[in-house]
Amino acid sequence: MSKNGILSKVVNEKLNISLKKTIDILLKNKIKLKCKNTKQKNFSKFIDNNQIILCTGPAGVGKSYISVIKALELLKNPNNDFNKIIIITPVVESEEKIGYLKGSLTDKLDPYLFSTYYLFDKIIGEDARKQLVELEIIKPLAIAYLRGVNIDNSIVIFEEAQNSTKRAMKTFLTRIGFNSKFIISGDIEQIDRFKNEDDSGLKDAINKLKNINDVAIMEFDNNDIVRNPLITEILNKY
Numbered sequence: 001m002s003k004n005g006i007l008s009k010v011v012n013e014k015l016n017i018s019l020k021k022t023i024d025i026l027l028k029n030k031i032k033l034k035c036k037n038t039k040q041k042n043f044s045k046f047i048d049n050n051q052i053i054l055c056t057g058p059a060g061v062g063k064s065y066i067s068v069i070k071a072l073e074l075l076k077n078p079n080n081d082f083n084k085i086i087i088i089t090p091v092v093e094s095e096e097k098i099g100y101l102k103g104s105l106t107d108k109l110d111p112y113l114f115s116t117y118y119l120f121d122k123i124i125g126e127d128a129r130k131q132l133v134e135l136e137i138i139k140p141l142a143i144a145y146l147r148g149v150n151i152d153n154s155i156v157i158f159e160e161a162q163n164s165t166k167r168a169m170k171t172f173l174t175r176i177g178f179n180s181k182f183i184i185s186g187d188i189e190q191i192d193r194f195k196n197e198d199d200s201g202l203k204d205a206i207n208k209l210k211n212i213n214d215v216a217i218m219e220f221d222n223n224d225i226v227r228n229p230l231i232t233e234i235l236n237k238y
Contacts, residue, residue, distance in 0.1 A: 046216035055185040057220025060227035063185040068119040071155040084154040090163040152177035161202040162186035163193045169201030
């Protein structure tokens, strides 16, 4: 049976095979991180070696890309018990308001997760990503529904965390269960929710969680931008 045929049977018939085997089928030979500078290498090592990783920096430094590809790498590794990637982002619009969204919770969250899904699609392809979502191996989650939840055996990617409230960040951080890894990132210079950056849950967490074992803090700056160099020039003007 072809690879596509196997994937179709996994999705449509819910075959009784292990999650790791399903993940291996979907992600085979597709995960390869190539760091472009020392800070990216350090960020990658922090993700490997800590349970909670807090990362700040401007657009273009690779925060999201490394978060996604490391999550996929860990998910695919047969020598651990990670069986899910959870994606969280605050439901906050930057400027333009898109109004009420119809549909299920997943339908409502999808517009806010577009940039993260876009990275998954670049790395593993849209079809594989959609099947992982359908199988709930990649799963979106809203902060509003976290209370009372313990997150086990999962890698959590929390994007745009600069827009989280202090209370929401505390709730999120205390949801970490056994054998889980939280990768939290954002740009303190692009806060859409607060007038004062000290109200940001991400900044508050960085200040409070320094010097705690198993928590790493990574800070990028404009000199670490690896995308179009025009981004650096634009940010310097602002």
